[in-house]
Amino acid sequence: MVPIPVRCERESAGLRRQQVLDAAADCFRRHGFHSAGMAQIAREAGMSVGHIYHYFDNKEAIIAAIVDRDLARIIEILEGFRNAEDILKAMIRQISIDIDAHTDARDSALQLEILAESSRNPEVAKLARAKDEVGRRLLCDTIANGRLQRGLPPLQAPELAARVDVMIALFEGLNCRGVSHPQLNRDQVSAVLGKVVRQLLED
């Protein structure tokens, strides 16, 4: 009835949800989606097992929310390029940051977990694909704008889309590398990757 408490309740609910997501992401990272028990997630989220079900319909819904949250972060990064002086340059500069994130074994594990789950859970797959599509579209736009800004010849839609798929594959592939070859030489790989990405963006 009073606006402030109501807002507080909403905020508190949002916070509790975030607590669950944080705890779950961490558990999934360390134990995988199937081996992470609700009991453990609850413990780390500082709440009872049953109460998690006030915020999420089921375990699947938790991973779905994590996918959504990831998408939000990606959108944020890509939108950040919009006002850059030289978009392509800004993107290339971002690579060295991304390479660390994508070869960190812990983050990689979560991404692989989601991917593996979505390869057989249709509900998760739907969300993961939707996220992927938004990401691809935004990346296409960003690159097109970057080339326009530089005066580079515009690329045809399918050509641009293919380049974007290859770029994303490159970074998703790094996730896999982080698991199978955790000792890879980050600097050296970063340099090679930089050249490849520059070719994909500027050619």
Add this chain to the structure above:
Amino acid sequence: MVPIPVRCERESAGLRRQQVLDAAADCFRRHGFHSAGMAQIAREAGMSVGHIYHYFDNKEAIIAAIVDRDLARIIEILEGFRNAEDILKAMIRQISIDIDAHTDARDSALQLEILAESSRNPEVAKLARAKDEVGRRLLCDTIANGRLQRGLPPLQAPELAARVDVMIALFEGLNCRGVSHPQLNRDQVSAVLGKVVRQLLED
């Protein structure tokens, strides 16, 4: 008098093992490592649950054997290049085949499953990393030979290793693409990928 039956038994044992591996690979593909039950694997392998334990110590050992078998296939492909007239050309030609294999949702699923599992199961991780190392080393050698054959300047070991990591990332990334973006334009992507790989091999 005995050698023949013995050989038969050995052969039959090997065959039975393969039956299990085939059945397991298929089950893992479709349901994931954790959701694929031993009962189902046994049924599809045409043998009893308990008997699988004559061939494999436990479920983990099955996935380990699948990893080993994959490695054997990779070695076979890479060794096949050894006698090619133009090694680099042969490798580039192989890409169009690989791209289909790596974007097929079913094969991808199994690879992701193994990767996800190895990101939390140390036993599987050890094997997956060993396989990865053999693959990388062989790929390095093959590329070095190919460049020698073409008279291209030799690459320094770390530079070559980084290029190999990026190449593998590219193909592992395609596995991920196959799950998140199954409708990707294979021809267009193949063309872009071809250019990138050529750059990595020949520059």
Add this chain to the structure above:
Amino acid sequence: MVPIPVRCERESAGLRRQQVLDAAADCFRRHGFHSAGMAQIAREAGMSVGHIYHYFDNKEAIIAAIVDRDLARIIEILEGFRNAEDILKAMIRQISIDIDAHTDARDSALQLEILAESSRNPEVAKLARAKDEVGRRLLCDTIANGRLQRGLPPLQAPELAARVDVMIALFEGLNCRGVSHPQLNRDQVSAVLGKVVRQLLED
């Protein structure tokens, strides 16, 4: 100045209680006592879960209140016969109404639910048996009066009690029939039942 709001509150309290009973009866009917959740009852009663506990000590108390309410309705019907010109005739006439009520699958379900619950929940059993006793006593009295009115010879108490038990069994049995044989021919059964009841009342 205060009496009116107070009365309003009391009335409102009674109304709220009825809302809960109505909602609960419906939920029990559709899902059974154990599968009907307090959350669902609260939703259908238009109030919060916690608030139900202002009116009822626990879930058991709700079913108890439903039993009480049923008894009230039975008493009302039986008392209605008191001033009839021909009590036995009035009772027989009532049968055709009762037969519909007792073979309606929805009503039957609730009665069976209560019976099943009282066969293992001593608290509910106590109430159900008390209700049963009041009903039986009243039915005995009504029949005795009816026979007196008609000049039929009075029945001995145990004989009358047995007839009443058989009559009630007949109607409770119809509840069961409604579940196991929902397509039963109501008209035909009504006719047969009429004859049996007449025999029980008038012989």
Add this chain to the structure above:
Amino acid sequence: MVPIPVRCERESAGLRRQQVLDAAADCFRRHGFHSAGMAQIAREAGMSVGHIYHYFDNKEAIIAAIVDRDLARIIEILEGFRNAEDILKAMIRQISIDIDAHTDARDSALQLEILAESSRNPEVAKLARAKDEVGRRLLCDTIANGRLQRGLPPLQAPELAARVDVMIALFEGLNCRGVSHPQLNRDQVSAVLGKVVRQLLED
């Protein structure tokens, strides 16, 4: 491979199933379908929880099997009348046995439990109704034969069916009586019931 062991295994499997059914029936009787836990059933059946699932797909399947087994017993009783010298007389004689079975609180509880469950579980309902139909049909035939034997005029099908429904209602109603009025006077009720049934069979 050898017939005898196979038969033994089958027999043993059947025995184990029966153990589960016996234990479950008893648990359901005492605690109701929903309150009887699989753990308790397993304990009383002398086997592990998980092993019950080798014999029954789920808890529902257990109650279904109990319904089937009840039907078998009913068929046995009714078929027993076939060769009686005076079928109707034999049936009436059976009443005094039935009355005890149908007013025993423990047996009643199980029947009510099944009825309650089938009023909301379609799978159980289907079975219960199928059982009911077989029972009714057999009862109709038995009565028709009995009347033929006695030289009584044959009844029209709908009239006979209605009488059968009323008879069954009478006994199912006794189940309910056993719960709501466990102290009922069995002898007196038996006498009244006898008259009513005689009327239904012989008129």
Add this chain to the structure above:
DNA sequence: GATGAATGAGTTTTCATTCAT
């Protein structure tokens, strides 16, 4: 009077693994 967040024991069901035959 009224809310709904919070609890945690309880439920059914699954599954890798063992072992007597």
Add this chain to the structure above:
DNA sequence: TATGAATGAAAACTCATTCAT
């Protein structure tokens, strides 16, 4: 070599009830 009955711990999820506000 081959079977499949048997185990029991662990999983996800539910729900009556409480209590601070």
